[in-house]
Amino acid sequence: MLEIGGLHTGYGETRVIHGLDLVARAGRVTAILGRNGAGKTTTLKAVMGLLPVLEGEISLAGERIGGLAPFEIARRGIAYVPETRDIFPSLTVRENLALAARIAPVGDAPRWTMARVLELFPRLGERMDNGGNQLSGGEQQMLAIARALLMNPRLLILDEPTEGLAPIIVRQIHDKLMELKADGLTMLLVEQNFGFATSLADEVCMMGRGTCVWRGTPGCIQADRELQARWLGV
Numbered sequence: 001m002l003e004i005g006g007l008h009t010g011y012g013e014t015r016v017i018h019g020l021d022l023v024a025r026a027g028r029v030t031a032i033l034g035r036n037g038a039g040k041t042t043t044l045k046a047v048m049g050l051l052p053v054l055e056g057e058i059s060l061a062g063e064r065i066g067g068l069a070p071f072e073i074a075r076r077g078i079a080y081v082p083e084t085r086d087i088f089p090s091l092t093v094r095e096n097l098a099l100a101a102r103i104a105p106v107g108d109a110p111r112w113t114m115a116r117v118l119e120l121f122p123r124l125g126e127r128m129d130n131g132g133n134q135l136s137g138g139e140q141q142m143l144a145i146a147r148a149l150l151m152n153p154r155l156l157i158l159d160e161p162t163e164g165l166a167p168i169i170v171r172q173i174h175d176k177l178m179e180l181k182a183d184g185l186t187m188l189l190v191e192q193n194f195g196f197a198t199s200l201a202d203e204v205c206m207m208g209r210g211t212c213v214w215r216g217t218p219g220c221i222q223a224d225r226e227l228q229a230r231w232l233g234v
C-alpha cells in the first residue's frame with residue numbers, strides 16, 4: 001500500500017532521515033519502533049507532506065505522493081492521527097466529527113459513517129455535546145481515531161496512540177485497533193509501548209540513526225533480547 005524508498009528528510013539544514021526504505025503492506029499493520037529521536041515521527045511527517053522529501057520516493061498504491069501538499073496526500077487516502085491528537089478544543093465532539101466527515105474525499109459508498117464510528121466508540125456517543133477540551137486523554141485519542149476513520153482512509157497512520165494513557169485505556173485502544181485490523185484496514189503505527197506494538201503488528205521496522213536498521217516479524221523481535229537491548233534499550 002505504502003512504499004518508501006531511499007527517503008531523506010529533515011528540518012531545514014538538518015537531515016534526520018538518511019535513506020529509509022519501508023513498506024506498509026495492504027491489509028497489514030506495520031509498526032515502527034525505535035528509541036526517542038530515532039526519526040519515527042519525522043518519517044510520518046514526510047509521508048504526510050509536512051516535511052520535504054529531499055531524496056527518495058514515497059508512493060501510495062503505486063502512485064507517487066512524495067512532494068504533494070498535505071491535503072492532497074490526505075485526499076489520496078492517508079489519514080494521520082498525530083502524537084498531539086489535534087482535536088479542536090473549542091468544538092464539541094459532534095462538531096469535530098462533522099468537520100472530518102465534511103472534508104472527507106467524495107468517493108464510492110463511504111465505509112465509515114458517523115453511525116459506524118459511534119458503534120466502534122460508544123463512549124464518544126455519550127460525549128457528543130462536550131467540548132474537545134472537556135475530554136479525557138483516552139476520549140481525545142478515540143475522537144482523533146474516529147475523525148481519521150471518517151476520512152475513509154486506505155491507510156491509517158497513528159503516532160504514539162497510547163502516549164500518556166492509563167493501562168486500562170491502552171487496552172481499550174488496543175482492542176479497537178484489533179477490530180480495525182480484523183476489518184482489513186491497513187495501518188502504520190509508531191509506538192513506544194513494545195507490548196502494544198508487537199501484539200498488533202504483522203511487521204516491524206526498527207529505526208535507528210535515521211534509517212531502518214532491522215525489519216521482521218513481531219515474533220522474531222519478541223524473542224531477540226539482544227536486538228531489543230541494542231535498539232530499544234529494553
Ligand code: ATP
Pocket residue numbers: 011014016034035036037038039040041042043
Ligand atoms: P520521539 O519518540 O522522541 O518522538 P522519534 O523517533 O519520533 O522519537 P523524531 O521526533 O522523529 O524522533 O526526531 C528525530 C530527530 O529529529 C531528533 O534528533 C530530534 O531532535 C529532531 N527533531 C525533531 N523535531 C525537530 C524540529 N522541529 N526541528 C529540528 N529538529 C527536530
